[in-house]
Amino acid sequence: QSRLDRIYVTEKILETAREWKIETTGVPHADHNMVSVLVSNECTPWTGRGRWRIPDYVVKDKDLMDFAYEKGKEAQINLRDANISADERNPQKVWADYKQAI
Structure with a gap:
């Protein structure tokens, strides 16, 4: 055995x-x-900590979600008016500003 x-x-x-x-x-x-x-x-490459996401307890905060929704609407308007080649108003800058705001 x-x-x-x-x-x-x-x-x-x-x-x-x-x-x-x-x-x-x-x-x-x-x-x-x-x-x-x-x-x-x-030999496996290092992949980091993974994708960041908003914690669940933050998503349950109604005031914050209302604020994020309003800022998101503003970002959409800014994206419509964005110039891809401009330094001040391009989609990447609008997205970065939105994330910073919330």
Whole structure:
């Protein structure tokens, strides 16, 4: 009968391994534990913290949402009047100003 109760890794893999666990398997009458580890690929590019979003508690604030809605309407009007080549009034500037306002 085979029994796995350890994990052998190279020094290089050990540097990127984390979340080592020894847990019960959940299988009735099992006479051994499950060993697991999370191994990361060090060649994977760093992706950052992900996309920012407004927290849920902020979205539930009615006054803030009304304010954001009004500022959004103003931004839409500004976008209609925006000149893509102008430094002062281009879509990117209108969007940045809107985000800064809210």
